[in-house]
Structure formats: structure tokens, C-alpha cells
């Protein structure tokens with residue numbers, strides 16, 4: 001199921017099958033002056049179906065909103081084999097927002113077979129800025145200061161020193177190799193508004209210690225700056241052979257202190273951590289890098305990861321911003337939800353899939369329902 | 383909070399409850415049987431962190447009060463109810479979006495975290511306070527538009543945004559699709575069949591040049607939204623607006639359509655005329671929600687799509703069926 005079924009240019013809607021790759025969709029409609037806004041860093045490899053299931057985000061979701069805001073309708077197969085259309089192309093559908101429930105449900109409410117996505121017009125003016133800093137604190141403080149100044153960039157991404165150097169060595173994106181942190185900010189829209197916002201970002205950045213603020217001169221330079229950001233995961237192999245990527249969100253005003261804790265936790269477990277993340281949303285992606293051949297390494301990786309997630313929650317954050325809960329974070333759910341909260345979630349899931357056959361045992365920890373026992377039912381899908 | 387504890391006890395003890403916000407949308411959805419205990423949710427700001435662009439308020443907070451607090455920091459949360467006495471909880475439970483939806487998205491996209499009371503008086507929290515979150519199932523989306531039938535919304539955290547630097551209404555004789563094609567993401571295209579009122583927000587120079595380029599004439603303000611004894615809100619595919627306009631020519635009504643969105647605000651002086659308008663909307667494969675008046679008109683006119691699934695959710699969240707009974711038709715509508 002990897003076809004784009006229909007593109008309605010006038011309505012700015014595309015019907016796609018779930019196996020369509022995210023980047024392919026945007027490439028396919030760009031000559032129409034349109035794009036699909038959610039752009040996960042994995043967009044060359046991930047599918048619209050997977051994006052729906054995880055309610056994926058991406059650098060440009062800061063202003064445009066995450067996947068849920070871009071899905072109009074879904075055809076799904078429920079666990080009992082029945083089919084349903086959720087949502088619709090009309091602005092409102094009577095009754096409950098089942099479309100909204102399904103997006104982000106990680107395949108536990110059924111399988112999406114056809115998806116109607118909203119396409120956005122390409123902005124007439126785009127400016128991409130690279131700000132570099134001599135301390136990670138200054139970069140993080142700049143992020144909240146930009147937002148506090150009333151600017152919501154279309155994207156605001158941060159990379160720390162180690163990953164900036166690794167990326168630079170890997171793809172030569174033109175990042176300063178000696179910076180302690182860089183911010184990649186993008187502003188788009190109509191020209192006067194964009195230029196005014198660029199001026200604010202420039203001023204706020206310098207006030208917070210930006211060493212240089214570079215505005216990409218043309219589309220080629222802009223593409224190169226983004227290539228650096230989007231190649232970060234590939235560049236990690238230059239630091240160590242293996243990595244474990246975390247995903248958590250904190251209020252953006254807590255970024256400075258939480259980043260400190262992340263580095264301290266990694267150091268305490270004798271691990272290297274690099275940070276490359278959707279800073280504007282407060283969406284951290286601490287990446288623990290290591291060599292899996294080191295004896296006992298996985299215990300340290302898991303312990304550090306657990307401590308990082310707990311630090312984020314303690315700062316008023318949540319367990320995941322865009323990757324979801326799955327099995328990995330399932331047993332951490334009680335950190336953020338009490339028994340009544342989990343019970344309500346279990347009720348919702350069970351209404352879609354009473355026998356728990358779709359992606360069994362994911363998302364909700366054991367004990368979310370009263371008197372439950374853990375079992376994988378007959379005919380379960382994974 | 384003492385008031386919330388009392389509210390929880392009242393709900394737990396009642397056989398049926400009807401949740402009342404400011405009462406501005408009392409006619410939306412089916413009538414709740416008389417004798418149900420009326421409950422109101424307290425009002426008030428809980429917390430506001432401008433630099434996070436998030437705000438938490440109690441469900442009974444009037445939208446006007448929230449807007450005033452945000453304005454002090456140059457921010458807004460565009461729920462945009464027609465009547466700003468409407469409460470935040472009521473607007474979200476009703477699930478109706480404001481006139482800036484074309485650019486700013488529907489009301490549901492604003493909700494980050496929700497707390498609600500269940501029929502047995504427990505508080506449930508869903509979502510989270512951060513601007514991005516996929517921790518567990520999306521209860522906030524479920525509660526928006528549930529018309530108080532799944533839980534009583536007591537507290538919400540909303541995503542705010544900077545107030546636009548400048549906003550300006552202008553008018554064009556062209557239909558909304560033509561106007562939209564000449565503009566970059568207008569905020570509202572309000573069309574009455576003769577003219578399109580265009581709201582642009584942003585930098586004043588951009589607004590001026592967009593208006594000039596699209597041949598728009600500046601006007602003082604928005605069009606007059608239909609104010610009649612009987613009112614409905616139609617939902618059609620945006621592409622069907624032209625055909626619907628032709629059908630509405632035959633109906634004694636006034637209407638304004640949101641171009642690019644597909645919402646049509648329709649007002650009539652008689653109940654029959656609103657029924658005729660509904661027939662026109664249904665002929666274009668849409669549906670019409672009764673918003674005000676027309677007591678004999680079915681609230682929705684169509685069965686809930688996927689009503690079996692919706693009914694299972696209703697039973698799971700409100701097993702005793704005491705919350706706003708009758709508001710949403712969770713059973714098959716008799717033909």
C-alpha cells in the first residue's frame with residue numbers, strides 16, 4: 001500500500017496509502033506549489049501510516065503543528081475485521097473525534113489503509129539562519145527568548161558541540177567546528193513579516209551571546225544547512241558505533257536546566273551523550289552513543305536513559321514528544337499518569353479493540369485495567 | 383480545590399447531570415431530560431507562562447477573561463466564539479471552531495491537556511502540559527466535541543500564540559477560491575454569495591501588498607454573521623460551497639460561508655426555512671448542526687457516523703449514562 005491515490009489541488013488534500021514515504025509525498029506535490037508539513041528527520045525512510053500511528057512531529061511542526069493537525073480522514077480496519085472511515089473532508093463530523101483518537105494510537109486501535117492529508121501552500125519567502133554559541137546554556141536560553149519575543153519560527157533546532165563537529169566532518173554543511181552549540185532557525189511567510197522576524201531572531205541571538213548569525217544567502221546554502229541537521233543520525237557513527245535515541249519534552253523555559261541534568265546523568269554513567277533536537281518545542285532527543293561490545297554497557301545505557309526521562313518528567317515534561325510509548329516506555333507511564341488516568345486510556349483502547357489484538361501489550365502498562373492479566377490473545381497482530 | 387470537590391460529589395450523587403457553561407450553546411445537541419442536576423464548573427486562571435506559550439484555566443472560565451489575561455502579554459488563544467461570554471470548557475466540549483480556522487486551524491488543535499470529572503466523581507487527566515506530546519492516548523482530542531457526554535471538563539491547558547501585529551478586513555467581488563489563489567494563507571474568507579470578506583493578519587506591509595495584489599478593497603470590519611431566531615452551522619467539503627450557494631438561493635435564509643474551510647453559518651426567520659437549508663446542505667453531501675432555535679428540528683439531521691464505536695466509548699466512559707444524556711444520539715436514529 002504505497003500509492004498516492006489522489007491529489008486534489010483545489011482542496012489541497014491528498015489521499016494516500018499508508019506505505020507512502022513522507023518525503024516522497026512532499027516531492028510529488030512540490031511542482032503544484034504544495035507540501036505536506038510534518039517532516040520527521042526520518043522522512044526519507046518513514047511512512048505516512050507510521051507517522052499517523054506515532055503522531056509524528058518534525059522540525060517544521062513548531063509552527064505548523066504535528067501530524068494530528070494534518071490528517072483529515074482515515075479509512076481503518078478494526079481488530080474485528082470491520083472497516084470504518086474516521087473524520088472526513090467536511091470541516092466537522094458529528095459526534096466524537098475518532099480521527100483524533102486514532103492518530104498517535106501506535107497501531108493499537110486498528111490499521112489505517114487510506115489516509116487523507118492536508119497539503120499546505122509553499123511559503124513565498126523563506127530565511128534560514130545559523131546561530132552559533134560558545135555555551136550550550138546561551139543557545140538554550142536563546143530558544144525561550146525568541147519565543148518570549150513573540151516570534152514562532154517555522155523551525156528552531158539545536159545541536160550541541162559534539163554532534164555539530166561530527167556532522168561537519170560528515171557532510172560539510174558549513175557549521176562552525178569550534179562552536180559549543182548551534183541553532184538552526186527558519187522563518188517563512190510573506191517577505192516583510194519574515195524580514196522583521198529575522199531581525200528579532202538576530203537581535204535576541206546576539207543579546208544572548210550568539211557569536212555569529214548567518215543568514216543563508218540562497219536556496220543552495222539553505223538546503224546545505226538543513227542537510228547537516230537531517231544527517232545528524234548518520235554522523236553519529238563517527239563518534240561511536242552504536243546509539244540509543246531518547247525522546248522527551250519539557251516546557252521550553254526549563255531547557256537550560258534539563259540539558260545540564262542530561263549531561264550530568266550521562267557523565268555519571270560514563271557515557272557520551274549528544275543532543276540534536278527540536279528545541280523550539282522543548283522536544284529533547286538525548287542520544288547516548290557507545291560501543292555495544294563494551295561489557296555491561298547496556299545496563300549503563302538503560303540506567304542513564306531512565307534517569308534522563310525521569311529528569312524531564314520532574315521538570316514538568318512528558319515521556320515522549322513524537323516517538324510514542326510502545327513497549328520501551330510503557331512501564332514508565334505511571335510516572336505521568338495515575339490509575340484513573342490510565343484506566344480511562346485503557347477504556348478508550350478497549351472500545352476500539354475489545355480483545356486487545358492490535359499491537360498487543362503496547363502503550364499501556366500491566367494493571368491499567370482493573371483485575372487484568374497479561375496475555376497475547378489469539379490472532380493478535382504486531 | 384473545595385469547589386471542585388463539591389462538584390465531584392454533586393456529580394457522583396446525581397442520577398443525571400447537565401453541564402452548563404455560559405449557556406450560549408444550549409441548543410447544540412439533543413435536549414437533556416428535565417430533572418437532570420445542573421452543574422457548573424468553576425472559573426479562573428490556574429497558571430500562565432508566556433514564554434512557554436501555554437496557559438491553564440478552569441473549565442468555567444469565560445473566553446473573554448482568558449483573552450484579557452493573554453492580551454497583557456501580547457498573546458492570544460484563538461477559540462473565537464461568537465459570544466465571548468462562552469466558557470473555555472463549553473467551547474471545547476462543543477467542538478465549534480471560530481472564524482479564523484482557515485489559517486489557525488480548528489479549536490481542537492489548541493488543547494494540550496484536559497482534566498475532567500467522570501460520572502462517579504473521579505478526576506481524570508489526559509494529554510500533557512507541553513506543546514508536543516504523544517504520551518499515551520489522545521484524550522484531549524476525544525473530549526473536544528463530546529458535548530459533555532464523556533466527562534465534565536474542569537481544567538485545560540491550551541497552546542497560545544503571539545497576537546497578530548496587525549489585522550485588516552477587505553472585500554472582493556470574486557468567490558473565495560479565486561481570492562485564496564491570489565493570497566498566501568489568508569486568515570478568513572467569509573463569502574455571502576455576492577462578495578468575499580477577507581481577513582489578513584500579519585505585518586502591515588505584507589497585508590497592504592497582498593490586498594493590492596489581489597484587488598481587495600479595505601473595509602472597516604467583518605461581515606455581519608447571520609443573527610436570526612433559527613440558526614445552523616453546515617459542514618460541507620469546501621469545493622461544494624459554490625453548488626450549495628446556488629441551492630441556498632431557493633431558501634429564505636441568510637448565510638456566510640467560510641471559504642477553504644466549508645463551514646456555512648445559516649440563519650432563518652422560520653424553523654421550516656432552516657429545515658429547507660438543511661435539505662440543501664444534505665444534497666451537497668454535508669450536514670447541518672442546529673445551533674440556535676428550531677426546537678423541532680433534529681439537532682444533527684444524520685446519525686452519528688460509526689455510532690457503534692462511539693457508543694462503546696460512551697459506555698466505557700460513562701457506564702451509567704448520566705452525563706448530558708440525550709445530547710449526542712449514541713443509538714441509531716430511527717429512520
Ligand SMILES: Cc1cc2nc3c(=O)[nH]c(=O)nc-3n(C[C@H](O)[C@H](O)[C@H](O)COP(=O)(O)OP(=O)(O)OC[C@H]3O[C@@H](n4cnc5c(N)ncnc54)[C@H](O)[C@@H]3O)c2cc1C
Nearest residue numbers: 018040041042046047049050051053056057107111112322
Ligand atoms: C534517525 C531517526 C530520526 C527520527 N526523527 C523523527 C522526527 O523528527 N520526528 C518524529 O516524529 N519521529 C522521528 N523518528 C521516529 C520515526 O521515524 C517516526 O516515529 C515515524 O513516524 C515512524 O514511521 P515508520 O513508517 O517508520 O513506522 P514504523 O516504525 O514501521 O511503525 C511505527 C508504529 O506505527 C504502527 N503502524 C505503522 N503503519 C501503520 C498503519 N498503517 N496503521 C496503523 N498503525 C501503523 C506500527 O505498528 C508501529 O507501532 C526518527 C527515527 C529515526 C530512526
